[in-house]
C-alpha cells in the first residue's frame with residue numbers, strides 16, 4: 001500500500017549526501033539522464049505490450065505469462081531506482097538543478113525538480129505496464145479503466161497522497177522544530193521521542209491521507225451494510241464510515257485505516273463488492289475488524305520505532321567501540337579507509353536490512369493469520385460441529401467468540417476469490433501476507449479441528465510478547481553501552 005519505491009527515491013535524493021557541484025559538461029549529463037528515463041520507459045512498454053500480445057494470442061492469461069509479467073514489473077521498478085540513484089549521485093543531477101539552472105534556495109521547486117526524473121520514470125513505467133495489467137486481469141473491451149490517462153491519474157494521486165505524511169514529517173522536523181526549539185536536537189532521546197510522536201500522529205491522521213489518495217463513497221444503506229454493521233456491533237468495533245473504494249474494477253481489496261475509533265474507515269473496493277457473495281464480503285470485513293480488535297497497528301508502530309531507535313543507539317555504541325579500538329592499535333595512515341568504510345557500511349546495512357526483513361515479515365504473516373481467524377469467526381455460527389450452519393443474522397448481538405467449520409470455509413473461499421480476481425497465483429509467495437495457498441491450508445486444518453484455535457492464539461501472543469521483550473532488552477543494552485561509552 002505504501003509507495004515504497006517513491007520512499008526509497010526520496011531517501012536517495014535527500015537522505016544520502018549527493019555531490020553538490022554541477023557536472024563539468026551539463027548537456028552531456030542531461031543527455032544521459034534523458035537516455036536513462038527512455039530506457040526504463042522502453043522496457044516497461046516492451047513488457048506491457050508483450051504480455052498483452054501473449055494473452056491475446058492464447059485467449060487467456062496463463063500462469064507463466066502472469067509470473068513473467070510480475071517479475072518483469074518488479075525488475076523495472078528496481079531498475080528505475082538504480083537509474084535514479086545514478087542520476088543523482090553519478091551524473092550530478094542536484095548540481096544541475098541547484099547551480100547550473102539556479103534553483104538553489106527556492107521553496108519546494110528545487111526539491112520537485114530533483115525528484116522529477118524519478119516521477120517521470122515511474123509514470124512512463126506505469127503507462128507501459130498498464131497494457132499488460134489490463135490483459136492479465138482479463139478486463140472487457142468496454143471497461144472504463146481502459147483509459148490510460150485516468151489510470152495514470154489514479155496511480156499518481158495514490159502515490160503522492162500517501163507520501164504526504166512523509167513530506168509533512170520532513171517539514172515538521174527540519175523547519176518547525178528547529179526554528180521554535182533549537183536546543184531540542186541535542187537532547188539525547190530527542191530522536192526517539194520525535195519518531196514516536198510523529199509516527200502516532202501519522203497513524204491517527206492516516207484516514208485523511210487515504211481519502212485524499214483514493215476516490216471513495218459511503219457504502220449505500222441496504223442488506224450488505226446492515227450485515228457489516230452487525231459484525232461491527234458484535235465486535236465492539238467503531239468506525240466513522242464504511243466506504244466503497246472506486247478503482248474502475250481494477251483492484252479486489254479491502255483495508256482499514258486509523259487508530260482512533262472516532263476517525264477510522266473500512267474501505268472495500270468496488271470489484272470486491274461486485275465479485276464476492278455477501279457472506280464472503282462479511283468475512284473480508286471481519287478480517288479488517290480483526291486487525292483492529294487485535295491492536296495490530298499500534299504494535300507495528302511500537303516495533304518500527306523500537307527498531308529505528310535501536311539502530312541509532314547501536315550505531316552510536318558501534319562508533320564508540322570503533323574509536324576505542326582505533327586508539328589501541330596503530331592504524332596505517334595510507335590504508336584506503338574510505339573504501340573500507342563504504343564496504344563496512346554496506347555490509348552493516350545489508351545485515352540490518354535482512355534482520356528487519358525476516359522479523360517484520362514473520363510478525364506481519366502471523367498478524368495476517370490472526371486477522372484471517374477473526375474473519376472466520378465473524379461469519380461463524382459458534383457451533384464447532386456444524387453443519388447445520390446458522391446465519392449470524394439469526395443471532396444478532398452475540399459476541400464474536402469461536403470458529404465453526406462452515407465459517408472457516410466461507411472465509412477460505414473469499415480468500416481464494418480475491419486472489420483469483422487479482423490475478424495472483426495461489427502459491428505466489430508474499431513477504432507480508434504469506435501465500436494464499438498456505439493461508440488456506442492453515443484454515444483447512446482449523447476447519448477440521450476448531451479446538452486448535454486457542455493454541456494458535458497463544459503462539460501469536462508469545463511471539464508478540466517475546467519480540468517486545470527482546471526489543472526492550474536490546475534497547476537497554478544499547479543504552480547502557482552508549483552510557484559507558486560516554487563516561488569512558
Ligand SMILES: [Zn+2]
Nearest residue numbers: 287291368371
Ligand atoms: Zn490483513
Ligand SMILES: [Zn+2]
Nearest residue numbers: 381386389404
Ligand atoms: Zn457454522
